[in-house]
Amino acid sequence: MTECQDMTTMGHLASPTQDAVPSPDGTAMAGALALRAVHRAASDLRRGTPVLLRTPEGTLVVAAAEVVSARGLAEIVAAAHGPAVLLLAPVRAAAVLQRPVPHAAPSPMGTEAEVAALRLPPLLLSPAALRSLADPTAERLLPAEPERAAVPAGAAVAMRLAKLARLLPALVAAPAAEAAAGRLGLLSVAASDVLGHPAGMAASLARVAEARVPLEDAPDARIVAFRAADGGIEHLAILVGRPEDAQGEGRAPLARIHSECFTGDLLGSLRCDCGPQLRGAIRRMAADPAGGVLLYLAQEGRGIGLVNKLRAYTLQDAGLDTLDANRALGYGADERNFWVAGEMLRAVGIGRVRLLTNNPDKLAGLAACGIAVAGREAHQFEANGVNDEYLRTKAARFGHLLV
Template sequence: MTQSSAAPAQNNSNLTPATDLVTVSRAVADLRRGEIVLVQGHDNGEAHSVAVIAAEPLSQIGFDRLCDIAREGEAPAIVIPRVRAKSLGRACKNDPFIAFVSADRSGINADRLGEIANPLLDLDALPKGDWRPVSMAESAAIRLAKLARLLPAVVTVPVAPDQLENLARAQNLLVLQSESINGYENASAASLREVSQARVPLENAENATVIAFRPEDGGQEHLAIVIDEPAKDKPVLIRLHSECFTGDLIGSLRCDCGPQLRGAISEISRGGQGGIVLYLRQEGRGIGLVNKLRAYALQDRGFDTLDANEELGFDADERVYRPAAEMLRQLGFETVRLLTNNPEKMSGLESWGVKVSERVPHKFPSNGHNEFYLQTKKERAGHLF
């Protein structure tokens, strides 16, 4: 389906950027399948458009299709994180991403580009080529790859702005504006609506109700676990918990997520005043499960938990807290007591209008496998242990 511009979404806040949730969501799915999408941005007031394909699922068929789009004489570029370029021998400035353009089109293929993009691989040498800064459209394409929970690396070719519509129609490609991609997470959070709830007795909290919230584009649901019947006219005890498959479900000892989740439920239940655990679908500090496993592999090579995320091309913490604030607003709570050791969760909630009246410490003993992880959170991320 061809969609050539970002149509404004219905917003419930003047802080929400206009973005087409459905188009961005479809583009995320296309990128994960190794399909091409078209992105338009503006550099110094001038439109700049690119055809984009993600480096991680890149196939030779997809790469050949992308090359067919390129104008005569134009070579594809691979956009990779600065840290990856540095590991490949390129001294970079502080730009977070940089583009590499091979000088020899015949010497580059999908497999080679995948190797260049993969931060877990050591390469002997790069093909001959040039490095250049990225455009706004390419920067937005990286954001799209992050939304797809893929490695933040894309392959692009420029598209003349006046040919964008024709190309989209001829090849049935989606067109996105960079502003629409960059505003997606906020707009998605603003569109959250309750879709289901049920009483779910828990091991340590028998009077519990699980409420599911879904965004308008049909994306992942966030969950509110409401324990007992907390009063709405005084601060409610809450925990913001980012999902952790390894810690929550299979008992990983590399983190403290499982004890934090179960400990929060127990503490809220014991308090007798009720409270809420917001279970946010932001695995691996927002980078996704597959990338978290990659980060674990890097940690086994000596990186700490923050550097491992950055070595993959992500921020140390990619989580957003507007979904939590929106869920609390719809549940009728404006002031909270927050079970956390992380000051960023406090500031994140307050930036979206939720008052944090008290930080309630929430720490657990190390287990012999996660001392370095916890020490890193304390010394580098400012967690209050």
């Protein structure tokens, strides 16, 4: 997770979208239009509406298998000039076909080798059948069986778009006839804009609100809200004490990168250690002379979203561990990046920190984003009888520094 090194060379930041409107600051306008296009496309996917993905090799019409409606399927048929296929992560395709599906290891930019395509008989082109194929927690009562098919160009980017929408990475896709698709009024997005979206979103972060919010464990606390130009979910920086002043005095304040966890942070779920880590970090910052900053990032479930995290819990109850449950859904072990964290720290005037974490990926990721990490502060909490296996998996399979 050292993507920050390439922030200025990815996607639309290097190649402005062709749809950009000339302006005094053409690069900024191109970036804003690219973010807007991706956000709108992701929103349409969530509504069950197909979108067009433009690639150098041609255009795909795609729709999310878990939410596509009968009307959306009819629009795919009307826009397509070839048969539709179902795009799945290879591990999910193997479960559907009940046999191994060879594939290459994932690459940072995404390749078609990371995607499997299944040919869909007419009986499977229905919303209910597609939901069963996409979701490993759904009841699988299918009237026919799919078969392997060739993976179309742009499939890996389409899967990226589904993940940005926090949907299951399972898409109905077909080569699109531009004229027919245009008559349907479907939104169009460039593949380069999808690939560049995470970096562009981080680079466009802006402070939108700030207030003093005394906390139970930290009376001297402020919350700064950040929003990206795509208009998506806000990220928060919780400043305890005056960490920016400590920075100016040559001291490194405490910092924690904390991904939001509705179940653990708000409800006190025993399945994870997120709630104790959140409250424990704020207490430690309040007691530290240099203060601290807690970055509360909208990256629920290691970036898969709350709904998919609940699906992963269902799979864990059936015997899978955290990592394998995420993979069974078609996601990677960890879908987060730390571009946003680096930009937020710079925005509040902090460039050097002592990081509260057990996760070595956060140390490497933050350093790659240009933030000096003066040291790691262990941040471990005892197992509670429910999350014991979860913590063991963190250490054994995610490499967390737990003893």
